[in-house]
Amino acid sequence: MKLSEAKQQFIASWGAFGTHWGINRTMAQVHALLLISPDPLTQDDVMEQLSVSRGNANMNIRELIDWGLVDRVIVPGERKEYFTAEKDIWKVATQIIKERKKRELDPMMKLINQLSTVEGDKKDKETKAFLDTINGIKKFGEQADKTLDTMIKSEESWFLSTMLKMFK
Amino acid sequence: MKLSEAKQQFIASWGAFGTHWGINRTMAQVHALLLISPDPLTQDDVMEQLSVSRGNANMNIRELIDWGLVDRVIVPGERKEYFTAEKDIWKVATQIIKERKKRELDPMMKLINQLSTVEGDKKDKETKAFLDTINGIKKFGEQADKTLDTMIKSEESWFLSTMLKMFK
DNA sequence: CTGAATTTTCAAAAATTAATGAAAATTTGT
């Protein structure tokens, strides 16, 4: 398989993959493109290589920056902004976990905690079933919360172990 | 907060939550409804309680059965089919992980393995960057694959122990 | 300060995804 073909394949598949995870296709494609680019790219590079409009490229690049997956790079003597993606896939995973935890797990747990205060007779079948479900989710969420925090915090030690692996 | 209000809240939020995970709103709502129902429900119960059409209810119930999250229940002396959801949230999580692994991780790894055979000079910057990314994903995927298999096979306290192993 | 380069916004259009509901198919009791 030729490189150009493999690149296209990777970008297309990463985009399709993203849609299964609530991420829009273009955003995932921009991320894929930056992941395999040795040097930072400009918005125009992204527009051209993915055949998307200026507005679309801009929105999705900013969204990736929000997610902490892409950084702006200043190139001395250049007016345009350049963008680059974090290449260490373990760091990418950590960052995604961190953001999704913040955006999804935390609000869900807040809601579950509210719902667990529902008034009603615990002898009532409907009430009991509701509370059993809510409390099950609560316990699960608390465990997930702790575990994910541990994972997120241990980031630095992964970096170290990754570096060690690199040199042997 | 009253039970009826809490139920509505839970169903609506679970539905919204689902959309962040590539699951359609109605499917997540049907799941939520069955999770908090002490007894099995019929398609008509689902249609009525969620105000959705027959076709929609039918499609989403079947999809949940495909995912292994909902079962048909035979009620003796009744013509209609009844449906019930697995209530143990740890089992629910395991089942979802199992299915997503099969539907998403496995195909992605197949693609990555193909792409890692790309021809080209490893001295070329573009080729090197591509292969570095692909190989990084490959290693990550292999580790994730093992870890998820362990999680699927083991009971209860898998979450913390396996996750910690993954990152050390 | 000026104006050209660049980035950002956002209303409208396009594309995608989900829902409806009637018809077709299937199941089951008699």
Add this chain to the structure above:
DNA sequence: ACAAATTTTCATTAATTTTTGAAAATTCAG
């Protein structure tokens, strides 16, 4: 085997999400 009950299908419609591109805002060199 019949027919009523129930489930499933799927073409059409509706809702949602994404993309476009031109205008507005911003940045920055001279």
